[in-house]
Amino acid sequence: MTGALIAEGLTKRYGRRTALADCTLAVPAGHVVGLVGPNGAGKSTLLQLACGLLDPTAGRIEVLGAKPVSGSPTIGFVAQDTPVYGGMTVADHLRLGAHLNPSWDHAFAERRIAQTGLDPAQKAGRLSGGQRAQLALTVAAAKRPGLLLLDEPVAALDPLARRGFLQGLMEFTAENGTSVIMSSHLVADLERVCDYLIVLVGSKVRVAGEVDDLLSSHHRLAGPRRDPVDPGSGVHVVEESHTDRQSTLVVRSTAPIDDPSWQVDRLGLEDIVLAYMSGSGAGRDRVLEGRR
Amino acid sequence: MIWLTWRQYRTPALSTGGLLLLFLLALAATWTRITDLARSTGLTGCSGTACDRAATTFLQELDTGPVGPVYVTVAVALLLLPALFGTFWGAPLVARELETGTYRLIFSQTVSRGRWLLVKLLVGGASAAFGAGLVALLLTRWAAPIDTARGDRISPLTFAVHGVVPIGYAALAFVIGVTAGLLLRRIVPAMAVTLLLVAAVQVAMPLLVRPVLATSVTSITALDAAHPSRMSFDTGSGAVHVTGPAAMPNAWILENTTITADGAEFAGPAPSDVCGPESGGPEKCQEWLAAQNLRQKVVSVPGAQFWALQWRELGLLLAAAVALALCCLWRIRRKLA
Amino acid sequence: MIEFHLDSRSGVAPYMQLIQQVRHALRLGVLNEGDRLPTVKEVVGRIAINPNTVSKAYRELEYEGLVQARPGLGTFVTRTLAGGVQERHEPLKRDLDRWLAAAREAGLDDESIEALFLSAFRSFSEARA
Numbered sequence: 172m173t174g175a176l177i178a179e180g181l182t183k184r185y186g187r188r189t190a191l192a193d194c195t196l197a198v199p200a201g202h203v204v205g206l207v208g209p210n211g212a213g214k215s216t217l218l219q220l221a222c223g224l225l226d227p228t229a230g231r232i233e234v235l236g237a238k239p240v241s242g243s244p245t246i247g248f249v250a251q252d253t254p255v256y257g258g259m260t261v262a263d264h265l266r267l268g269a270h271l272n273p274s275w276d277h278a279f280a281e282r283r284i285a286q287t288g289l290d291p292a293q294k295a296g297r298l299s300g301g302q303r304a305q306l307a308l309t310v311a312a313a314k315r316p317g318l319l320l321l322d323e324p325v326a327a328l329d330p331l332a333r334r335g336f337l338q339g340l341m342e343f344t345a346e347n348g349t350s351v352i353m354s355s356h357l358v359a360d361l362e363r364v365c366d367y368l369i370v371l372v373g374s375k376v377r378v379a380g381e382v383d384d385l386l387s388s389h390h391r392l393a394g395p396r397r398d399p400v401d402p403g404s405g406v407h408v409v410e411e412s413h414t415d416r417q418s419t420l421v422v423r424s425t426a427p428i429d430d431p432s433w434q435v436d437r438l439g440l441e442d443i444v445l446a447y448m449s450g451s452g453a454g455r456d457r458v459l460e461g462r463r
Numbered sequence: 464m465i466w467l468t469w470r471q472y473r474t475p476a477l478s479t480g481g482l483l484l485l486f487l488l489a490l491a492a493t494w495t496r497i498t499d500l501a502r503s504t505g506l507t508g509c510s511g512t513a514c515d516r517a518a519t520t521f522l523q524e525l526d527t528g529p530v531g532p533v534y535v536t537v538a539v540a541l542l543l544l545p546a547l548f549g550t551f552w553g554a555p556l557v558a559r560e561l562e563t564g565t566y567r568l569i570f571s572q573t574v575s576r577g578r579w580l581l582v583k584l585l586v587g588g589a590s591a592a593f594g595a596g597l598v599a600l601l602l603t604r605w606a607a608p609i610d611t612a613r614g615d616r617i618s619p620l621t622f623a624v625h626g627v628v629p630i631g632y633a634a635l636a637f638v639i640g641v642t643a644g645l646l647l648r649r650i651v652p653a654m655a656v657t658l659l660l661v662a663a664v665q666v667a668m669p670l671l672v673r674p675v676l677a678t679s680v681t682s683i684t685a686l687d688a689a690h691p692s693r694m695s696f697d698t699g700s701g702a703v704h705v706t707g708p709a710a711m712p713n714a715w716i717l718e719n720t721t722i723t724a725d726g727a728e729f730a731g732p733a734p735s736d737v738c739g740p741e742s743g744g745p746e747k748c749q750e751w752l753a754a755q756n757l758r759q760k761v762v763s764v765p766g767a768q769f770w771a772l773q774w775r776e777l778g779l780l781l782a783a784a785v786a787l788a789l790c791c792l793w794r795i796r797r798k799l800a
Numbered sequence: 801m802i803e804f805h806l807d808s809r810s811g812v813a814p815y816m817q818l819i820q821q822v823r824h825a826l827r828l829g830v831l832n833e834g835d836r837l838p839t840v841k842e843v844v845g846r847i848a849i850n851p852n853t854v855s856k857a858y859r860e861l862e863y864e865g866l867v868q869a870r871p872g873l874g875t876f877v878t879r880t881l882a883g884g885v886q887e888r889h890e891p892l893k894r895d896l897d898r899w900l901a902a903a904r905e906a907g908l909d910d911e912s913i914e915a916l917f918l919s920a921f922r923s924f925s926e927a928r929a
Binding site: 219222223224226240241242243244248249250251252254255256257258259263266267270271272273274307310311314 | 467471569573575797
């Protein structure tokens with residue numbers, strides 16, 4: 172089976188600004204992937220590279236075994252702010268999809284519109300954020316893509332609309348087995364719906380892997396202060412903080428931590444993501460780069 | 464794709480179409496009137512000097528009825544039509560998609576960027592060309608008696624609203640609008656730039672390009688100093704400038720200068736008591752000028768070249784439009800954001 | 801039919817929450833032998849959760865022998881946990897009540913009782929594991 176998304180040294184620069192730096196990923200198919208990171212971390216850039224809207228400055232990207240080009244029948248994309256044509260009706264959008272996609276499933280599209288309670292005669296410009304997102308998802312899903320890319324689809328929605336959107340998305344995934352990559356900065360939502368997570372901070376991939384693996388391999392260690400910290404081989408320190416008495420670490424380790432002086436606790440997904448996002452993780456890299 | 468183009472642009476298309484239809488109806492409604500007028504004044508089928516008299520009465524009659532205003536209105540509309548196509552059809556075409564972000568919706572459908580733009584360019588450009596061409600060709604037929612009477616079919620302003628060149632202007636203006644929208648990515652700046660560029664093209668064509676396309680004819684005759692079309696005298700330097708009569712019907716006069724026997728441009732000087740303010744009238748100066756053995760040099764494009772020049776200019780405009788369209792297609796395939 | 805819910809603050813993995821809810825329903829007699837569990841699509845459509853999570857929970861339940869998947873028909877309950885269990889709970893709960901009363905008499909407040917119970921429970925489970 173080819174991966175849903177494979178990237179090697181993928182880099183995108185806009186003039187002198189680097190939006191995505193040396194990104195290497197291998198996301199297997201069949202997952203709902205959460206792409207998480209602070210605003211401006213390069214999430215949109217990665218997704219737009221993956222759907223062929225952007226071309227990489229350097230490196231290689233492969234989606235479902237092929238170089239992505241816009242207009243591909245196998246990639247569905249719901250862009251940030253879920254753009255729709257304000258002057259066209261909901262039904263017009265479905266006709267648009269039917270005219271432009273040979274693989275269009277009109278019965279599915281109409282069923283979904285009815286399910287979400289949208290009025291086909293309504294102008295898309297007058298839809299609420301949640302309704303617009305549902306419409307954009309319907310248009311992207313009805314072309315029956317092998318991979319669905321969603322760029323912050325729920326960021327602007329109220330909790331109820333957000334839940335409605337995610338329900339629809341999950342139903343679609345359960346029905347079709349479509350791979351999904353979805354960016355968000357709302358970790359709580361991703362925790363529910365994703366089984367694979369990519370953390371992107373400062374245009375770099377910090378960690379990527381299956382959620383269950385991430386949960387079982389990350390630990391919080393608390394113990395008497397020690398500096399420098401050496402938690403042992405095979406243990407990667409994600410985040411560390413020290414008071415004058417105590418040291419607290421977030422570490423990644425596949426092997427169990429057997430040092431009895433540490434109190435070892437499990438971490439939730441949100442804690443893991445926050446550990447990667449917080450400044451100390453980034454600071455460490457800066458120090459390393461300075462030494463090189 | 465064609466359905467989408469129609470769905471997105473039916474409002475501007477229908478409103479422009481309605482406007483053009485209005486002009487066509489105005490032309491149709493006055494058609495019998497203008498032919499009757501040409502017949503009753505003897506313009507139709509006249510020959511020799513009778514034509515000049517018939518033309519004068521025809522033109523006088525013209526101003527009393529609705530035909531004159533209809534002619535001016537449709538001609539001015541045809542002059543402004545390219546700007547309309549460029550700013551309201553062409554400029555928003557890509558700029559609206561880029562500005563509102565809907566390009567991200569459309570380019571994630573199963574349609575390549577190149578094909579998307581190509582269809583829009585073809586449908587929009589062809590419609591603009593068709594609309595402008597229809598009105599222009601009808602106006603050319605309708606206004607044939609007026610052109611005969613005035614003998615100015617090849618003069619720059621009339622030339623631009625007759626024959627086939629309006630097709631070229633419409634198509635080029637549309638593509639200029641699309642290009643501006645693609646490069647500027649904002650509707651309003653794209654519209655403003657398009658307006659400026661289209662106006663620049665419309666001014667530059669008769670001033671710089673059309674004289675090159677045409678085969679001009681130079682005629683040198685003895686200067687008729689008794690009937691100058693313009694005369695001036697500079698009291699300081701004594702320089703005198705005189706321009707001979709420009710009575711060349713059915714020709715586009717590019718240059719009308721007075722030269723001396725050895726071919727240099729004549730500029731005096733003339734004695735102040737002959738041509739100056741104290742001479743008491745232009746007669747003495749005219750006599751003096753007549754004695755200078757001056758010639759009148761006229762460079763002109765004869766009216767017979769009208770259709771040849773029309774086709775050449777149309778070819779140039781369409782070639783420019785196609786080249787620009789190819790640039791757009793190349794650009795949209797390569798780069799978007 | 802059982803209706804699932806998800807508590808995102810509990811710290812318990814989502815698939816584990818589903819398993820616990822099925823077990824709980826089996827214990828309370830909400831689910832009986834032969835009952836059909838909601839399909840994966842129904843569950844994700846209701847609580848907006850990853851389909852793989854639901855499949856994983858169902859697989860786990862099947863492995864425990866509580867349910868059985870019949871292709872094309874759905875997942876059905878094969879065994880119930882109700883009955884005898886409740887009777888066994890009663891004496892244990894009485895012992896625990898007695899222990900709690902003793903702890904309170906010894907001067908422990910609620911928090912201390914909870915901490916004591918949890919630490920004892922943790923070391924007990926660790927010793928077993």
